[in-house]
Amino acid sequence: MNGKAYIDCMGGYGVSLVGHCHPKIVKAVKEQCERLIACHGSLYNDKRAELLEKLVKIAPRGLEKIFLSNSGAEAVECAIKAAIKYTGKREIISMVRGFHGKTLGALSATWNPKYREPFKQILSPNFKFVPFGRLDRVEEAITEDTAAVIVEPIQGEGGIHVAPNGFLEGLRKLCDEHGIVLIFDEVQTGFGRTGRMWASEHWNIKPDIMCVAKAMGGGVPIGATIGRNDVMGSLKVGEHTSTFGGNPLACAAACATIDVILEENLVDRARVLGERFKKILDGLVGEFRILREARGLGLMLGLEARVDIYNILMRALKMGVILLYCGRNVIRFLPPLVISMEQLEKVAEVLRVAISEEESLLKETGI
Numbered sequence: 249m250n251g252k253a254y255i256d257c258m259g260g261y262g263v264s265l266v267g268h269c270h271p272k273i274v275k276a277v278k279e280q281c282e283r284l285i286a287c288h289g290s291l292y293n294d295k296r297a298e299l300l301e302k303l304v305k306i307a308p309r310g311l312e313k314i315f316l317s318n319s320g321a322e323a324v325e326c327a328i329k330a331a332i333k334y335t336g337k338r339e340i341i342s343m344v345r346g347f348h349g350k351t352l353g354a355l356s357a358t359w360n361p362k363y364r365e366p367f368k369q370i371l372s373p374n375f376k377f378v379p380f381g382r383l384d385r386v387e388e389a390i391t392e393d394t395a396a397v398i399v400e401p402i403q404g405e406g407g408i409h410v411a412p413n414g415f416l417e418g419l420r421k422l423c424d425e426h427g428i429v430l431i432f433d434e435v436q437t438g439f440g441r442t443g444r445m446w447a448s449e450h451w452n453i454k455p456d457i458m459c460v461a462k463a464m465g466g467g468v469p470i471g472a473t474i475g476r477n478d479v480m481g482s483l484k485v486g487e488h489t490s491t492f493g494g495n496p497l498a499c500a501a502a503c504a505t506i507d508v509i510l511e512e513n514l515v516d517r518a519r520v521l522g523e524r525f526k527k528i529l530d531g532l533v534g535e536f537r538i539l540r541e542a543r544g545l546g547l548m549l550g551l552e553a554r555v556d557i558y559n560i561l562m563r564a565l566k567m568g569v570i571l572l573y574c575g576r577n578v579i580r581f582l583p584p585l586v587i588s589m590e591q592l593e594k595v596a597e598v599l600r601v602a603i604s605e606e607e608s609l610l611k612e613t614g615i
């Protein structure tokens with residue numbers, strides 16, 4: 249903007265995993281534009297078929313029936329409907345601090361009262377919230393009527409909280425015992441962001457349905473609900489459709505995005521750079537009293553402060569670093585995975601200045 253260069257650690261809320269305007273994605277979209285832009289899902293399309301094949305190849309084994317849509321919230325809506333239809337039950341267990349989108353079904357599964365309150369009279373009463381990480385509370389919440397548990401393996405909007413070891417394993421066990429559909433929302437964590445293709449791989453746990461979107465189209469809107477054949481197959485023809493879902497243009501972008509992620513080894517890159525950057529953030533936590541903790545996996549990281557982070561973000565922006573927040577006191581990092589270590593070091597330098605200024609200011613004012 250105005251000739252000023254920025255380092256983007258926000259990545260469009262996690263969309264720009266392969267950077268902005270990656271040449272392979274631009275080329276794929278241009279070429280597809282000249283062939284066919286729209287093609288309804290009731291007709292065959294070669295690009296859609298190609299994408300479905302690519303998705304099945306990289307998805308956790310056994311998840312092979314896919315519904316294509318246009319966003320994360322839509323991917324979640326489909327998962328909810330499939331779980332309800334498959335089990336014939338109606339209750340869904342969701343997590344405190346969980347975020348799944350803002351359409352009515354997804355919002356019903358979203359915890360933040362700020363988003364729910366204005367619409368509470370029309371949200372579904374069939375959603376229960378339990379503390380993230382508390383298996384005992386999940387068990388207590390299960391009834392004869394529980395259809396699904398929905399969870400982000402690493403909570404994003406909720407403040408970058410990594411599932412404690414044993415939690416996803418325990419959820420898998422509980423869901424198997426009670427015939428409950430386990431839904432992993434990987435809208436923010438998917439496609440390599442956390443240093444594995446899917447965050448669930450950190451614990452080696454497979455869901456029955458996985459929701460993805462954000463990074464999937466390299467910037468072009470697309471989402472997918474990827475599930476077990478029997479679970480997804482319970483939705484009969486016409487019971488869940490989308491006019492634009494799976495359009496050839498978005499599919500071409502998604503095919504190119506998956507190719508780039510694999511060819512450029514971005515999953516490993518996220519892991520290696522993420523580990524190094526996390527160490528730098530841990531160092532900052534040791535340096536400044538106003539910082540509490542650094543957490544996350546791969547290049548999905550959070551830095552929690554004991555104070556409001558607004559001034560820190562604004563100062564960093566002036567110094568050319570775009571950062572993101574979750575709530576008032578967590579700085580969130582969702583940079584493109586193509587970011588360099590030099591750029592991450594520059595981000596750390598800027599952070600050190602911005603945080604140091606804030607700490608001095610608070611000391612002066614005696615807070």
Ligand SMILES: Cc1ncc(COP(=O)(O)O)c(C=O)c1O
Binds near residue numbers: 319321324347400434
């Ligand atoms: C985990 C998760 N699920 C769902 C969504 C909703 O996605 P969208 O904004 O594309 O509807 C988001 C968006 O931030 C998300 O982080």
